[in-house]
Amino acid sequence: MTYKRPDKREYDEMRKIEAKVGIIKRADGSALFSFGNSKAIVAVYGPRKLYPQHLQNPQKCLLRCYYDLASFSVAERKRPGPSRRSTEISYVTANALKPVIDLEAFPGSVIDVYILIIQADASTRCAGINAASMALAHAGIPMKELVTSVSIGKIGDAIVADLAKEEEDYTIKKDGKEMKAATDIPFAFLSRSEKISLMQLDGKISYDDLKKAIKLARKTSKKIVEIQEQALKKVKEDKT
């Protein structure tokens, strides 16, 4: 039995992507990125002086990421304020972005990255990372390359790109019982060196299928880089 995606997408097809830079005027850099109904907005402030002073690192700049869901972004209202989930995602997001930023150029400073999900339909951390990477570039922070993120899923036996919520919750009937049959694997790649800076997984998958997933992730993220670059170029054109 072959798996059919609920929105009739091909296996390697992402949802419609919207990428825009410069959406928050007050911020030093900002961006919006959406995968279909998952929408992230990001503002970057900095590099700026880090307070309290004892947090300052005389050798390099601190990169702080804050990821969270807006209370109205999910079906049942989410209590505002950071959760355990958002704390972990903020942490892995910072890890995903750090390798590309020249943090040693701004000793004693901080770069704050605020990622707010205003509409959640799975793959929100990926949308957040994509937007954050664009917002950092928009803020004029020296970066070696862009960071691109996409989630790959194994639904039943199919390896598909960019999971939607409905797919994430995919179940099969087995012995008369509903069984969860979706594996979610978010990735982040550095655009030029193609290194992996984020990889998480939950579900059930074999080594060979995981290899296929990595391959698909790489292929898909190449398409995302193009979209990110286009959006960044557009700002430049608007300014001139």
Place this chain on the structure above:
Amino acid sequence: METSNLTKKRIKELIKDDKRMDGRKLLEFRPISVELGISKKAEGSALVKVGDTEVMVGVKLDLKEPFPDTPENGALMVIAELWPLASEKFEMGPPDVQAIELARIIDRSIRESEFINLKKLCIKKGELVWAVNLDIYPLNDAGNLIDASAMATIAAIQTAVFPSIKGDKVKYGELTAKKLPLKNPPIVITFYKIDNKFIIDPTVEEEESSDLRITVAMTFDKAGTHIHALQKSGDEPLDEEEMLKVLDSALKEGKKLSEKISK
């Protein structure tokens, strides 16, 4: 005390020749021991030692209303308390990101491998289910808390028994002989990268010399090998080839470990 640059340098020099400060091989665990039933009040408990690292885990069961999206499933909660008694690096206060990440990695490994059959923990659909609360307390942090916590959690779960119930209330202290509905436990191994080499079961000094770690949770059965949870952490990225190499050796080491356990 923070590891000195001199020690880090020494660790990195040795690693070049596949050697470690304590004479272990790159992919070798320190001696592991398990002590069961360390708390009489808990429904299940275990203390695992991996070298000098000690982690204690307790299981408490209670009855509660199920989550609205899973009315037929029992609930699973994993919390890690990094008390300052285990290391000078820990501080009192609400869980910080290290504690949250640790708990969530263990949570995913247990949940996704379906080690505990949560479907069998339902008493009345939509109204009453068992909640399994797993609390992780490191007692001495000498490195590799993730793997040690996973082992202690699994051991504690395996010893856990249901308390008796009266109506919809739990009668604590009156334990039944009935164990939790369990399947194959996951094997959790974390790889740390130091200077282009990967090691397992690091000491604190080795942990602090590393900027990249990957945790893999897997199970083995007749249908083959399954990967249930992955977490890449740390500041450094890695390339695909390295990633596949790690996964490959994770599965090999995991297989060895699981054969050892089933013996």
